[in-house]
Amino acid sequence: MTEKVMAAIDGSQFSQAVCDCAAWASLALEVPLTFLHVNDNHAAPSEQDLSGNLSLGAREHLMEELSRLDEERARVAQEQGRLMLQSAKERATEYGVNAAGTRQRNGTLVETLEELQDETRLLVLGKRGEGVDQASEHLGSNLERVIRTLHRPILMVPDSFNRPEKVLMAFDGNRTTRKGVELLARSPLFEGVTVHVLIVGADLADNRAQLEWALETLRGAGHEAEGAIRAGEVESTLHAYQQEQGIDMLVMGAYGHSRIRHLLVGSTTTDMLRRTRIPLLLLR
Structure with a gap:
């Protein structure tokens, strides 16, 4: 298929x-x-039940009329x-x-x-x-x-679309987002697009190593890649970086990793979905 x-x-x-x-x-x-x-x-809005005080013949006529209206609504x-x-x-x-x-x-x-x-x-x-x-x-x-x-x-x-030139990958080094970087690196969807990688967290050795891996993976696939580590609250930090760098598409994982991940969209993802004014690619 x-x-x-x-x-x-x-x-x-x-x-x-x-x-x-x-x-x-x-x-x-x-x-x-x-x-x-x-x-x-x-x-379709439910129809109010108007048949309670009508005679049998009137009720039958009303049901036929409602059925006809439903068919007409479906045709339209x-x-x-x-x-x-x-x-x-x-x-x-x-x-x-x-x-x-x-x-x-x-x-x-x-x-x-x-x-x-x-x-x-x-x-x-x-x-x-x-x-x-x-x-x-x-x-x-x-x-x-x-x-x-x-x-x-x-x-x-959102309500407008332009071909992206700069894409931001929200990255935290876990298995899901590493797969996301690998997918992004080899996808023809982003050929010729500058890819930014942002880790929201402390500027520690582990985060620096994770960021370097992501940038090497993207550059090895032929992408121009830039990255940063920023401290702060996730949604606002991503938004500030997007504004600062002129990012025109965001890439994120669709879920967090709590035990309720299969019941709820991750809170950060929901916040970004609600507030973003640029296209947002969710990886599963």
Whole structure:
């Protein structure tokens, strides 16, 4: 089965950025691109029960009318989804992608993505869905559930996307982040991109050795690489470094390493997801 860049789109303000980011990733990775739109069959507001004081005939008529309205709503949602997918495909073609695929499913986004993850090399999706556009510090609940469920790299996109030139890897020297450095080093997604590695912690010999390993790994793969060790609180230190260096994409592990890691997104990751204004690649 051919692995693809899978891009989840909806009616939110983030979908254009998702299209552009997914097109860039598809071209860089040289893998096909598929746009996915899911009609959430649990998302429609429940109908108020108006039948209690009606006669049998009136109740039957009301149920038939509600059923007809549900069918019409489903038809409209299907057509809206088709138009979104067609628009996304046209935008990807303008970006240089040939023959992007489209899929429309009924169900929930998380369940659909879980079904498709065997053919997903990279998932691209917006920071929030169409229901929470205006809540700038609110993290879309779908995004959190997707991160908990999927075992594929996830690229979260804010409301605009530009091809990255400087990438920051949040690194702490543990096995997961060392694998992240190795993955980043060999990924064609970051060819020609300057990679920064930041350890948030004390400037100790062990941290200096870990940083040197990361930089040697990246430079050995042909990357221009820079690094630093900074003391401070993780989220604010990463943000300050990003601003200082003009970083335009952040790479992090999706979980901490506590016993509840399989139940909750790591708190640092959640904070960065909520506040970041640049794309964030989460490695699983």
